[in-house]
Amino acid sequence: MSEIVKLTAAELAAKIHAREVSAVEVTQAHLDRIGEVDDHVHAFLHVDTEGALAAAGAVDRKIAAGEQPASPLAGVPLALKDVLTTEGIPTTCGSRTLEGWIPPYDATVTRRLREAGVVILGKTNMDEFAMGSSTENSAFGPTHNPWDHARIPGGSGGGSSASIAAFEAALAIGTDTGGSIRQPGSVTGTVGVKPTYGGVSRYGLVAFSSSLDQAGPCARTVLDAALLHEVIAGYDPMDSTSIDAPVPPVVAAAWQGANGDLKGVKVGVVKEFAGDGYQPGVLRSFEAAVEQLRALGAEVVEVSCPSFTYALPAYYLIAPSEASSNLARFDAMRYGLRVADDGTHSAEEVMALTREKGFGAEVKRRIMLGTYALSSGYYDAYYGSAQKVRTLITRDFDAAFEKVDVLVSPTTPTTAFKIGERVDDPMAMYLADLCTIPSNLAGNAAMSVPSGLSHEDGLPVGLQIMAPALADDRLYRVGAAYEAARNAANGGSLVHEVPELGGTK
Protein backbone atom coordinates (compact mmCIF):
# COMPACT_ATOMS: atom_id res chain seq x y z
CA MET A 1 0.00 0.00 0.00
CA SER A 2 1.37 3.41 -0.99
CA GLU A 3 2.16 5.76 1.91
CA ILE A 4 0.08 8.45 0.21
CA VAL A 5 -3.22 6.68 0.82
CA LYS A 6 -2.53 6.43 4.55
CA LEU A 7 -2.45 10.22 4.95
CA THR A 8 -5.42 12.16 6.28
CA ALA A 9 -7.33 14.53 4.02
CA ALA A 10 -5.84 17.52 5.87
CA GLU A 11 -2.31 16.16 5.35
CA LEU A 12 -2.95 15.41 1.67
CA ALA A 13 -4.31 18.89 1.08
CA ALA A 14 -1.33 20.50 2.79
CA LYS A 15 1.12 18.53 0.62
CA ILE A 16 -0.83 19.20 -2.58
CA HIS A 17 -1.14 22.92 -1.86
CA ALA A 18 2.59 23.13 -0.99
CA ARG A 19 3.36 21.30 -4.28
CA GLU A 20 5.14 18.47 -2.46
CA VAL A 21 2.94 16.03 -4.32
CA SER A 22 0.52 16.63 -7.17
CA ALA A 23 -3.22 16.07 -6.95
CA VAL A 24 -2.89 13.74 -9.95
CA GLU A 25 -0.35 11.58 -8.09
CA VAL A 26 -2.63 11.46 -5.06
CA THR A 27 -5.63 10.52 -7.17
CA GLN A 28 -3.64 7.88 -9.05
CA ALA A 29 -2.43 6.36 -5.77
CA HIS A 30 -6.05 5.98 -4.64
CA LEU A 31 -7.16 4.60 -8.01
CA ASP A 32 -4.32 2.06 -7.75
CA ARG A 33 -5.44 1.13 -4.25
CA ILE A 34 -9.01 0.66 -5.55
CA GLY A 35 -7.65 -1.59 -8.29
CA GLU A 36 -5.74 -3.57 -5.67
CA VAL A 37 -8.46 -4.18 -3.09
CA ASP A 38 -11.90 -3.40 -4.45
CA ASP A 39 -12.45 -6.88 -5.88
CA HIS A 40 -12.40 -7.99 -2.24
CA VAL A 41 -14.09 -5.00 -0.58
CA HIS A 42 -16.61 -4.02 -3.27
CA ALA A 43 -17.02 -0.49 -1.95
CA PHE A 44 -17.54 1.02 -5.41
CA LEU A 45 -20.34 0.60 -7.93
CA HIS A 46 -18.63 2.89 -10.41
CA VAL A 47 -15.09 4.27 -10.61
CA ASP A 48 -14.70 7.42 -12.72
CA THR A 49 -10.98 7.17 -13.50
CA GLU A 50 -11.01 9.70 -16.31
CA GLY A 51 -13.15 12.27 -14.50
CA ALA A 52 -11.12 11.97 -11.30
CA LEU A 53 -7.77 12.45 -13.04
CA ALA A 54 -9.17 15.40 -15.00
CA ALA A 55 -10.46 17.06 -11.81
CA ALA A 56 -7.10 16.47 -10.10
CA GLY A 57 -5.26 17.89 -13.12
CA ALA A 58 -7.36 21.04 -12.95
CA VAL A 59 -6.41 21.52 -9.28
CA ASP A 60 -2.71 21.07 -10.12
CA ARG A 61 -2.86 23.59 -12.96
CA LYS A 62 -4.50 26.15 -10.71
CA ILE A 63 -1.83 25.74 -8.04
CA ALA A 64 0.97 25.82 -10.63
CA ALA A 65 -0.47 29.10 -11.95
CA GLY A 66 -0.10 30.57 -8.48
CA GLU A 67 -3.83 30.71 -7.76
CA GLN A 68 -5.31 29.97 -4.36
CA PRO A 69 -6.76 26.44 -4.04
CA ALA A 70 -10.55 26.52 -4.32
CA SER A 71 -10.94 25.16 -0.78
CA PRO A 72 -8.89 23.61 2.05
CA LEU A 73 -9.72 20.21 0.50
CA ALA A 74 -8.87 20.98 -3.14
CA GLY A 75 -7.19 17.96 -4.72
CA VAL A 76 -8.31 15.44 -2.06
CA PRO A 77 -10.00 12.28 -3.41
CA LEU A 78 -13.49 11.37 -2.20
CA ALA A 79 -15.97 8.53 -2.63
CA LEU A 80 -19.58 9.62 -3.20
CA LYS A 81 -22.56 7.55 -2.08
CA ASP A 82 -24.54 6.43 -5.11
CA VAL A 83 -27.70 8.15 -3.90
CA LEU A 84 -26.49 11.64 -4.88
CA THR A 85 -26.91 12.58 -8.50
CA THR A 86 -23.87 13.18 -10.69
CA GLU A 87 -24.28 14.66 -14.14
CA GLY A 88 -22.88 12.27 -16.73
CA ILE A 89 -21.97 9.58 -14.16
CA PRO A 90 -24.31 6.66 -13.33
CA THR A 91 -26.45 6.92 -10.20
CA THR A 92 -28.16 3.67 -9.21
CA CYS A 93 -29.08 3.95 -5.51
CA GLY A 94 -28.06 0.28 -5.37
CA SER A 95 -31.20 -0.63 -7.35
CA ARG A 96 -31.90 -2.44 -10.61
CA THR A 97 -34.58 0.20 -11.11
CA LEU A 98 -31.93 2.83 -11.82
CA GLU A 99 -29.26 0.57 -13.37
CA GLY A 100 -27.63 2.49 -16.20
CA TRP A 101 -29.38 5.78 -15.42
CA ILE A 102 -27.20 8.82 -16.12
CA PRO A 103 -28.59 11.82 -14.25
CA PRO A 104 -28.94 15.05 -16.24
CA TYR A 105 -27.93 17.19 -13.24
CA ASP A 106 -25.62 17.37 -10.21
CA ALA A 107 -26.90 17.27 -6.64
CA THR A 108 -26.01 20.42 -4.69
CA VAL A 109 -23.58 18.33 -2.61
CA THR A 110 -21.93 17.12 -5.83
CA ARG A 111 -21.74 20.66 -7.20
CA ARG A 112 -20.20 22.00 -3.99
CA LEU A 113 -17.60 19.23 -4.00
CA ARG A 114 -16.67 19.96 -7.60
CA GLU A 115 -16.49 23.71 -6.94
CA ALA A 116 -14.24 23.03 -3.92
CA GLY A 117 -11.83 21.06 -6.11
CA VAL A 118 -12.56 17.81 -4.26
CA VAL A 119 -11.79 14.89 -6.60
CA ILE A 120 -14.73 12.47 -6.95
CA LEU A 121 -13.27 8.99 -7.46
CA GLY A 122 -16.58 7.23 -8.01
CA LYS A 123 -19.88 6.12 -6.54
CA THR A 124 -20.17 3.84 -3.52
CA ASN A 125 -22.32 0.81 -2.84
CA MET A 126 -25.34 1.05 -0.57
CA ASP A 127 -28.48 -0.73 0.55
CA GLU A 128 -31.10 -0.26 -2.15
CA PHE A 129 -32.52 3.28 -1.84
CA ALA A 130 -30.66 3.52 1.50
CA MET A 131 -32.97 0.98 3.15
CA GLY A 132 -30.88 -1.27 5.35
CA SER A 133 -28.13 -1.49 7.93
CA SER A 134 -25.66 -3.83 6.22
CA THR A 135 -25.36 -2.97 2.48
CA GLU A 136 -26.63 -6.51 1.82
CA ASN A 137 -29.75 -5.02 0.23
CA SER A 138 -27.73 -3.65 -2.70
CA ALA A 139 -28.88 -5.19 -5.96
CA PHE A 140 -25.22 -5.35 -6.96
CA GLY A 141 -23.95 -7.52 -4.10
CA PRO A 142 -22.72 -6.70 -0.60
CA THR A 143 -19.73 -4.62 0.45
CA HIS A 144 -17.25 -6.34 2.77
CA ASN A 145 -15.93 -4.84 5.99
CA PRO A 146 -12.19 -4.13 5.60
CA TRP A 147 -11.67 -5.40 9.18
CA ASP A 148 -13.10 -8.80 8.27
CA HIS A 149 -14.37 -9.56 4.79
CA ALA A 150 -16.95 -12.02 6.12
CA ARG A 151 -18.69 -9.19 7.96
CA ILE A 152 -20.94 -6.28 7.01
CA PRO A 153 -19.52 -2.73 6.73
CA GLY A 154 -22.75 -1.26 8.11
CA GLY A 155 -25.47 0.36 6.09
CA SER A 156 -26.92 1.85 4.24
CA GLY A 157 -23.65 3.65 3.48
CA GLY A 158 -21.40 0.59 3.75
CA GLY A 159 -19.59 1.41 0.52
CA SER A 160 -18.64 4.86 1.81
CA SER A 161 -17.42 3.63 5.22
CA ALA A 162 -15.55 0.67 3.70
CA SER A 163 -13.86 2.85 1.07
CA ILE A 164 -12.20 5.04 3.70
CA ALA A 165 -11.42 2.16 6.11
CA ALA A 166 -9.75 0.31 3.20
CA PHE A 167 -7.77 3.47 2.28
CA GLU A 168 -9.39 3.58 -1.18
CA ALA A 169 -10.48 7.18 -0.55
CA ALA A 170 -9.48 9.82 2.00
CA LEU A 171 -13.04 11.04 2.43
CA ALA A 172 -16.56 9.91 1.60
CA ILE A 173 -20.08 11.27 1.58
CA GLY A 174 -22.89 9.33 3.21
CA THR A 175 -26.56 9.96 3.88
CA ASP A 176 -28.21 9.30 7.22
CA THR A 177 -31.96 8.65 7.49
CA GLY A 178 -31.85 6.40 10.57
CA GLY A 179 -28.11 5.99 11.17
CA SER A 180 -26.71 5.21 7.71
CA ILE A 181 -23.61 7.39 8.22
CA ARG A 182 -22.98 6.76 11.94
CA GLN A 183 -23.57 2.99 12.15
CA PRO A 184 -21.25 2.22 9.17
CA GLY A 185 -18.69 4.57 10.76
CA SER A 186 -18.96 2.68 14.04
CA VAL A 187 -18.46 -0.81 12.59
CA THR A 188 -15.54 0.22 10.36
CA GLY A 189 -13.58 2.30 12.91
CA THR A 190 -14.17 5.58 11.07
CA VAL A 191 -15.81 8.94 11.81
CA GLY A 192 -19.31 9.71 10.51
CA VAL A 193 -21.46 12.78 11.07
CA LYS A 194 -25.16 13.40 10.54
CA PRO A 195 -25.42 17.20 10.44
CA THR A 196 -28.48 19.02 11.74
CA TYR A 197 -31.43 18.30 9.46
CA GLY A 198 -31.50 21.10 6.88
CA GLY A 199 -27.78 21.80 7.31
CA VAL A 200 -26.84 20.12 4.02
CA SER A 201 -29.01 20.48 0.92
CA ARG A 202 -31.11 17.50 -0.16
CA TYR A 203 -31.35 18.74 -3.76
CA GLY A 204 -30.28 15.79 -5.92
CA LEU A 205 -30.32 13.35 -3.00
CA VAL A 206 -32.68 10.62 -4.22
CA ALA A 207 -35.41 10.72 -1.57
CA PHE A 208 -36.11 7.82 0.78
CA SER A 209 -37.72 9.57 3.76
CA SER A 210 -37.70 13.29 3.08
CA SER A 211 -38.27 14.50 6.65
CA LEU A 212 -35.30 12.43 7.88
CA ASP A 213 -32.74 12.19 5.02
CA GLN A 214 -29.54 14.16 5.60
CA ALA A 215 -26.18 13.94 3.81
CA GLY A 216 -22.97 14.26 5.78
CA PRO A 217 -19.22 13.60 5.95
CA CYS A 218 -17.38 10.28 6.47
CA ALA A 219 -13.66 10.45 7.27
CA ARG A 220 -10.83 8.82 9.18
CA THR A 221 -10.37 11.78 11.56
CA VAL A 222 -12.68 14.31 13.21
CA LEU A 223 -10.81 17.22 11.62
CA ASP A 224 -11.19 15.72 8.13
CA ALA A 225 -14.92 15.31 8.74
CA ALA A 226 -15.13 18.95 9.83
CA LEU A 227 -13.29 20.16 6.71
CA LEU A 228 -15.69 18.18 4.51
CA HIS A 229 -18.70 19.35 6.53
CA GLU A 230 -17.82 22.97 5.75
CA VAL A 231 -17.51 22.21 2.03
CA ILE A 232 -20.94 20.59 1.67
CA ALA A 233 -23.05 22.49 4.21
CA GLY A 234 -24.94 25.75 3.84
CA TYR A 235 -28.18 27.25 2.65
CA ASP A 236 -29.51 26.17 -0.74
CA PRO A 237 -32.60 27.75 -2.27
CA MET A 238 -33.12 24.53 -4.26
CA ASP A 239 -34.12 22.70 -1.05
CA SER A 240 -37.09 24.26 0.71
CA THR A 241 -36.10 22.57 4.01
CA SER A 242 -32.57 23.98 3.86
CA ILE A 243 -31.79 26.16 6.89
CA ASP A 244 -30.97 29.77 6.03
CA ALA A 245 -28.36 30.28 8.75
CA PRO A 246 -24.56 30.29 8.90
CA VAL A 247 -22.83 26.87 8.99
CA PRO A 248 -21.76 26.13 12.58
CA PRO A 249 -17.97 26.71 13.00
CA VAL A 250 -17.11 23.00 12.88
CA VAL A 251 -13.48 23.27 11.74
CA ALA A 252 -12.63 25.79 14.46
CA ALA A 253 -14.35 23.50 16.97
CA ALA A 254 -12.28 20.50 15.82
CA TRP A 255 -9.08 22.51 16.30
CA GLN A 256 -10.26 23.70 19.71
CA GLY A 257 -11.13 20.15 20.76
CA ALA A 258 -7.76 18.81 19.65
CA ASN A 259 -6.06 20.77 22.44
CA GLY A 260 -7.69 18.24 24.74
CA ASP A 261 -9.50 20.42 27.23
CA LEU A 262 -13.16 19.70 27.96
CA LYS A 263 -13.40 21.68 31.21
CA GLY A 264 -16.85 23.20 31.57
CA VAL A 265 -18.44 20.80 29.07
CA LYS A 266 -21.40 18.85 30.42
CA VAL A 267 -21.88 15.38 28.97
CA GLY A 268 -25.05 13.34 29.49
CA VAL A 269 -25.00 9.55 29.29
CA VAL A 270 -28.32 8.29 27.89
CA LYS A 271 -29.52 5.82 30.51
CA GLU A 272 -31.84 3.95 28.14
CA PHE A 273 -29.09 2.91 25.72
CA ALA A 274 -27.47 0.07 27.70
CA GLY A 275 -28.42 -3.31 29.07
CA ASP A 276 -30.07 -6.22 27.27
CA GLY A 277 -29.15 -6.56 23.62
CA TYR A 278 -25.86 -4.66 23.99
CA GLN A 279 -22.67 -6.61 23.37
CA PRO A 280 -20.45 -6.59 26.51
CA GLY A 281 -17.43 -5.42 24.49
CA VAL A 282 -19.43 -2.48 23.14
CA LEU A 283 -20.51 -1.43 26.62
CA ARG A 284 -16.98 -1.82 28.00
CA SER A 285 -15.57 0.36 25.22
CA PHE A 286 -18.32 2.91 25.80
CA GLU A 287 -17.66 3.06 29.55
CA ALA A 288 -13.94 3.56 28.90
CA ALA A 289 -14.80 6.40 26.50
CA VAL A 290 -16.96 8.08 29.13
CA GLU A 291 -14.09 7.81 31.62
CA GLN A 292 -11.80 9.39 29.03
CA LEU A 293 -14.21 12.33 28.62
CA ARG A 294 -14.23 12.76 32.40
CA ALA A 295 -10.42 12.69 32.45
CA LEU A 296 -10.43 15.49 29.87
CA GLY A 297 -12.33 17.67 32.31
CA ALA A 298 -15.92 17.09 31.20
CA GLU A 299 -18.64 16.85 33.80
CA VAL A 300 -20.51 13.58 33.19
CA VAL A 301 -24.06 12.95 34.39
CA GLU A 302 -26.65 10.31 33.63
CA VAL A 303 -29.70 11.52 31.72
CA SER A 304 -32.97 9.70 31.18
CA CYS A 305 -34.73 10.01 27.82
CA PRO A 306 -37.65 7.60 28.30
CA SER A 307 -39.24 8.20 24.88
CA PHE A 308 -36.07 7.05 23.09
CA THR A 309 -37.21 3.45 23.54
CA TYR A 310 -40.14 4.27 21.24
CA ALA A 311 -37.91 5.79 18.55
CA LEU A 312 -37.25 2.56 16.67
CA PRO A 313 -40.94 1.61 16.26
CA ALA A 314 -41.85 5.22 15.36
CA TYR A 315 -39.09 5.29 12.75
CA TYR A 316 -40.25 2.04 11.15
CA LEU A 317 -43.64 3.66 10.60
CA ILE A 318 -42.58 7.16 9.53
CA ALA A 319 -39.71 6.17 7.20
CA PRO A 320 -41.69 3.47 5.31
CA SER A 321 -44.70 5.80 5.06
CA GLU A 322 -42.62 8.51 3.43
CA ALA A 323 -40.82 5.90 1.31
CA SER A 324 -44.07 4.46 -0.02
CA SER A 325 -44.91 7.92 -1.31
CA ASN A 326 -41.42 8.90 -2.50
CA LEU A 327 -40.82 5.68 -4.41
CA ALA A 328 -44.07 6.09 -6.34
CA ARG A 329 -41.93 8.17 -8.72
CA PHE A 330 -40.38 4.97 -10.07
CA ASP A 331 -43.27 4.34 -12.42
CA ALA A 332 -41.37 3.12 -15.52
CA MET A 333 -42.52 6.10 -17.58
CA ARG A 334 -39.89 8.85 -17.62
CA TYR A 335 -36.64 7.22 -16.54
CA GLY A 336 -35.33 4.00 -15.08
CA LEU A 337 -36.30 0.40 -15.75
CA ARG A 338 -39.32 -0.61 -17.84
CA VAL A 339 -40.34 -4.23 -18.46
CA ALA A 340 -43.23 -5.95 -20.28
CA ASP A 341 -43.78 -3.02 -22.66
CA ASP A 342 -44.87 -5.43 -25.41
CA GLY A 343 -48.10 -3.84 -26.60
CA THR A 344 -50.30 -6.23 -24.63
CA HIS A 345 -49.85 -4.71 -21.17
CA SER A 346 -51.40 -1.43 -20.03
CA ALA A 347 -49.34 1.36 -18.45
CA GLU A 348 -50.53 0.27 -15.03
CA GLU A 349 -49.55 -3.34 -15.62
CA VAL A 350 -46.15 -2.28 -16.95
CA MET A 351 -45.73 -0.15 -13.83
CA ALA A 352 -46.55 -3.02 -11.44
CA LEU A 353 -44.42 -5.55 -13.33
CA THR A 354 -41.48 -3.13 -13.53
CA ARG A 355 -41.61 -2.29 -9.82
CA GLU A 356 -41.83 -6.00 -9.00
CA LYS A 357 -38.72 -6.67 -11.07
CA GLY A 358 -36.76 -3.52 -10.20
CA PHE A 359 -37.17 -3.45 -6.41
CA GLY A 360 -35.60 -5.88 -3.94
CA ALA A 361 -37.37 -7.52 -1.00
CA GLU A 362 -36.60 -4.86 1.63
CA VAL A 363 -37.82 -2.03 -0.58
CA LYS A 364 -41.06 -3.91 -1.30
CA ARG A 365 -41.53 -4.66 2.40
CA ARG A 366 -41.15 -1.03 3.33
CA ILE A 367 -43.40 0.24 0.55
CA MET A 368 -46.16 -2.13 1.69
CA LEU A 369 -45.59 -1.32 5.36
CA GLY A 370 -45.89 2.39 4.58
CA THR A 371 -48.95 1.83 2.42
CA TYR A 372 -50.53 -0.04 5.33
CA ALA A 373 -49.60 2.60 7.94
CA LEU A 374 -51.11 5.36 5.80
CA SER A 375 -54.34 3.55 4.90
CA SER A 376 -57.61 4.83 6.27
CA GLY A 377 -58.59 2.97 9.40
CA TYR A 378 -54.95 2.43 10.40
CA TYR A 379 -53.55 5.96 9.92
CA ASP A 380 -54.29 7.24 13.45
CA ALA A 381 -53.06 4.12 15.24
CA TYR A 382 -49.84 3.85 13.27
CA TYR A 383 -48.63 6.93 11.38
CA GLY A 384 -50.46 9.38 13.68
CA SER A 385 -49.08 7.75 16.83
CA ALA A 386 -45.57 7.66 15.39
CA GLN A 387 -45.75 11.42 14.75
CA LYS A 388 -46.70 11.95 18.39
CA VAL A 389 -43.74 9.85 19.50
CA ARG A 390 -41.62 12.17 17.38
CA THR A 391 -42.84 15.08 19.51
CA LEU A 392 -42.03 13.18 22.72
CA ILE A 393 -38.50 12.41 21.52
CA THR A 394 -37.90 16.06 20.65
CA ARG A 395 -39.13 17.01 24.13
CA ASP A 396 -36.71 14.51 25.73
CA PHE A 397 -33.84 16.06 23.77
CA ASP A 398 -34.93 19.59 24.72
CA ALA A 399 -35.10 18.67 28.40
CA ALA A 400 -31.72 16.91 28.24
CA PHE A 401 -30.01 19.82 26.49
CA GLU A 402 -31.20 22.17 29.23
CA LYS A 403 -28.96 20.17 31.57
CA VAL A 404 -26.07 19.06 29.36
CA ASP A 405 -24.17 20.28 26.27
CA VAL A 406 -24.00 16.90 24.52
CA LEU A 407 -25.43 13.42 24.99
CA VAL A 408 -23.43 10.22 24.46
CA SER A 409 -24.26 6.55 23.86
CA PRO A 410 -22.83 3.61 21.97
CA THR A 411 -23.47 4.22 18.24
CA THR A 412 -24.87 0.73 17.67
CA PRO A 413 -25.50 -2.15 20.11
CA THR A 414 -23.09 -4.64 18.52
CA THR A 415 -19.95 -4.78 16.40
CA ALA A 416 -20.15 -5.77 12.71
CA PHE A 417 -22.21 -8.93 12.30
CA LYS A 418 -21.58 -11.62 9.70
CA ILE A 419 -22.86 -11.21 6.16
CA GLY A 420 -26.06 -13.24 5.89
CA GLU A 421 -26.68 -13.40 9.63
CA ARG A 422 -29.70 -11.08 9.75
CA VAL A 423 -31.00 -11.01 6.16
CA ASP A 424 -34.00 -13.24 6.89
CA ASP A 425 -35.00 -11.42 10.06
CA PRO A 426 -35.97 -7.78 9.33
CA MET A 427 -36.56 -6.86 13.00
CA ALA A 428 -33.08 -8.10 14.02
CA MET A 429 -31.61 -5.99 11.22
CA TYR A 430 -33.59 -2.92 12.33
CA LEU A 431 -32.08 -3.09 15.84
CA ALA A 432 -28.73 -1.90 14.43
CA ASP A 433 -30.25 1.61 14.29
CA LEU A 434 -31.62 1.62 17.83
CA CYS A 435 -29.37 4.39 19.20
CA THR A 436 -29.01 6.50 16.07
CA ILE A 437 -32.70 6.98 15.17
CA PRO A 438 -33.69 9.53 17.87
CA SER A 439 -31.48 12.22 16.28
CA ASN A 440 -33.09 11.64 12.88
CA LEU A 441 -36.59 11.97 14.30
CA ALA A 442 -35.70 15.16 16.22
CA GLY A 443 -33.44 16.55 13.48
CA ASN A 444 -30.47 17.37 15.72
CA ALA A 445 -26.79 16.72 14.96
CA ALA A 446 -24.92 13.52 15.84
CA MET A 447 -21.51 11.92 15.27
CA SER A 448 -19.89 8.51 15.62
CA VAL A 449 -16.20 8.49 16.55
CA PRO A 450 -14.13 5.30 17.00
CA SER A 451 -13.78 4.26 20.66
CA GLY A 452 -11.63 1.16 20.27
CA LEU A 453 -11.94 -2.55 19.60
CA SER A 454 -14.39 -4.82 21.36
CA HIS A 455 -12.53 -7.25 23.65
CA GLU A 456 -14.43 -10.35 22.53
CA ASP A 457 -14.08 -10.08 18.74
CA GLY A 458 -11.45 -7.42 18.09
CA LEU A 459 -13.86 -5.38 15.94
CA PRO A 460 -14.37 -1.58 16.04
CA VAL A 461 -16.83 0.14 18.36
CA GLY A 462 -18.14 3.68 17.98
CA LEU A 463 -19.01 6.38 20.49
CA GLN A 464 -22.07 8.41 19.53
CA ILE A 465 -22.15 12.11 20.45
CA MET A 466 -25.41 14.05 20.03
CA ALA A 467 -25.79 17.84 20.07
CA PRO A 468 -28.74 20.22 19.71
CA ALA A 469 -29.90 21.37 16.27
CA LEU A 470 -27.46 23.89 14.77
CA ALA A 471 -24.86 23.13 17.47
CA ASP A 472 -22.95 20.70 15.22
CA ASP A 473 -19.72 22.38 16.36
CA ARG A 474 -20.10 20.78 19.82
CA LEU A 475 -19.81 17.33 18.21
CA TYR A 476 -16.50 18.31 16.69
CA ARG A 477 -15.07 19.85 19.85
CA VAL A 478 -15.94 16.84 22.01
CA GLY A 479 -15.16 14.32 19.24
CA ALA A 480 -11.73 15.82 18.48
CA ALA A 481 -10.78 16.00 22.16
CA TYR A 482 -11.80 12.38 22.69
CA GLU A 483 -10.07 11.22 19.50
CA ALA A 484 -6.79 12.91 20.44
CA ALA A 485 -6.85 11.39 23.93
CA ARG A 486 -7.77 7.91 22.67
CA ASN A 487 -5.07 8.00 20.01
CA ALA A 488 -2.46 9.20 22.52
CA ALA A 489 -3.36 6.40 24.93
CA ASN A 490 -3.34 3.74 22.19
CA GLY A 491 -0.38 4.72 20.06
CA GLY A 492 -2.32 6.11 17.10
CA SER A 493 -5.52 6.11 15.15
CA LEU A 494 -7.70 2.99 15.35
CA VAL A 495 -8.18 2.70 11.60
CA HIS A 496 -4.47 2.05 11.07
CA GLU A 497 -4.97 -1.31 12.81
CA VAL A 498 -7.14 -2.53 9.91
CA PRO A 499 -5.59 -5.55 8.13
CA GLU A 500 -4.05 -4.43 4.84
CA LEU A 501 -6.14 -6.75 2.67
CA GLY A 502 -8.85 -7.63 5.17
CA GLY A 503 -8.58 -10.47 7.61
CA THR A 504 -10.96 -12.94 9.12
CA LYS A 505 -11.86 -12.65 12.75
Place this chain on the structure above:
Amino acid sequence: MPNISRDEVAHLAKLARLAVTDDELDLFAGQLDQILDSVAKVSEVAADDVPPTSHAVPLTNVFRDDVVRPSLRQQQALAGAPAAEEGRFRVPRILGEEQ
Protein backbone atom coordinates in the same frame (compact mmCIF):
# COMPACT_ATOMS: atom_id res chain seq x y z
CA MET B 1 -52.55 -6.59 17.86
CA PRO B 2 -52.36 -6.62 14.08
CA ASN B 3 -52.90 -9.80 12.22
CA ILE B 4 -52.26 -9.16 8.58
CA SER B 5 -53.66 -11.77 6.20
CA ARG B 6 -52.29 -12.94 2.89
CA ASP B 7 -55.26 -11.27 1.17
CA GLU B 8 -54.49 -7.97 2.87
CA VAL B 9 -50.89 -8.14 1.68
CA ALA B 10 -52.14 -8.83 -1.85
CA HIS B 11 -54.36 -5.74 -1.57
CA LEU B 12 -51.46 -3.60 -0.31
CA ALA B 13 -49.28 -4.82 -3.16
CA LYS B 14 -52.01 -3.83 -5.62
CA LEU B 15 -52.31 -0.36 -4.08
CA ALA B 16 -48.51 0.02 -4.21
CA ARG B 17 -48.34 -1.20 -7.84
CA LEU B 18 -46.18 -4.21 -7.04
CA ALA B 19 -46.95 -7.39 -9.02
CA VAL B 20 -45.72 -9.66 -6.22
CA THR B 21 -45.52 -13.43 -6.65
CA ASP B 22 -47.37 -16.05 -4.60
CA ASP B 23 -44.18 -16.98 -2.77
CA GLU B 24 -43.57 -13.34 -1.85
CA LEU B 25 -47.13 -13.05 -0.50
CA ASP B 26 -46.44 -15.88 1.93
CA LEU B 27 -43.09 -14.44 2.95
CA PHE B 28 -44.25 -10.82 3.31
CA ALA B 29 -47.45 -11.71 5.19
CA GLY B 30 -45.38 -13.31 7.96
CA GLN B 31 -42.74 -10.58 8.03
CA LEU B 32 -45.14 -7.65 7.91
CA ASP B 33 -47.13 -9.21 10.72
CA GLN B 34 -43.99 -9.46 12.84
CA ILE B 35 -42.92 -5.88 12.05
CA LEU B 36 -46.37 -4.40 12.69
CA ASP B 37 -46.53 -6.29 15.95
CA SER B 38 -43.28 -4.63 17.06
CA VAL B 39 -44.08 -1.10 15.92
CA ALA B 40 -47.63 -1.07 17.32
CA LYS B 41 -46.19 -0.11 20.71
CA VAL B 42 -46.08 3.54 19.56
CA SER B 43 -49.76 3.78 20.53
CA GLU B 44 -48.83 3.12 24.21
CA VAL B 45 -47.48 6.66 24.63
CA ALA B 46 -49.41 8.54 21.93
CA ALA B 47 -51.76 10.36 24.29
CA ASP B 48 -54.49 12.66 22.96
CA ASP B 49 -52.77 15.80 24.27
CA VAL B 50 -49.50 15.17 22.40
CA PRO B 51 -49.35 17.14 19.13
CA PRO B 52 -47.93 15.30 16.10
CA THR B 53 -44.60 16.33 14.53
CA SER B 54 -44.32 15.86 10.79
CA HIS B 55 -41.02 17.60 10.32
CA ALA B 56 -37.91 18.40 12.36
CA VAL B 57 -37.66 21.96 11.06
CA PRO B 58 -40.75 24.05 11.77
CA LEU B 59 -41.00 25.76 8.39
CA THR B 60 -44.12 27.01 6.72
CA ASN B 61 -44.05 28.02 3.08
CA VAL B 62 -40.85 28.97 1.31
CA PHE B 63 -41.33 31.35 -1.58
CA ARG B 64 -39.12 32.56 -4.39
CA ASP B 65 -39.62 35.27 -6.98
CA ASP B 66 -41.68 34.14 -9.94
CA VAL B 67 -38.92 34.37 -12.53
CA VAL B 68 -37.94 32.03 -15.35
CA ARG B 69 -34.85 29.97 -14.58
CA PRO B 70 -32.91 27.57 -16.77
CA SER B 71 -34.25 24.03 -16.64
CA LEU B 72 -33.58 20.72 -18.38
CA ARG B 73 -33.64 20.84 -22.17
CA GLN B 74 -36.06 18.50 -23.90
CA GLN B 75 -33.23 16.25 -25.01
CA GLN B 76 -31.84 16.02 -21.47
CA ALA B 77 -35.26 15.22 -20.03
CA LEU B 78 -35.78 12.44 -22.56
CA ALA B 79 -32.24 11.05 -22.28
CA GLY B 80 -33.17 8.65 -19.47
CA ALA B 81 -36.58 7.68 -20.84
CA PRO B 82 -37.30 3.95 -21.31
CA ALA B 83 -38.94 4.91 -24.64
CA ALA B 84 -39.31 8.21 -26.48
CA GLU B 85 -41.03 9.15 -29.71
CA GLU B 86 -41.25 12.47 -31.56
CA GLY B 87 -39.59 14.31 -28.67
CA ARG B 88 -42.02 12.95 -26.11
CA PHE B 89 -42.14 10.14 -23.54
CA ARG B 90 -43.74 7.09 -25.16
CA VAL B 91 -45.91 5.24 -22.65
CA PRO B 92 -47.90 1.99 -22.89
CA ARG B 93 -51.64 2.30 -23.48
CA ILE B 94 -53.36 3.93 -20.55
CA LEU B 95 -56.76 2.22 -20.81
CA GLY B 96 -57.30 -1.49 -20.16
CA GLU B 97 -59.60 -3.78 -22.21
CA GLU B 98 -62.59 -3.16 -19.97
CA GLN B 99 -62.43 0.64 -20.12
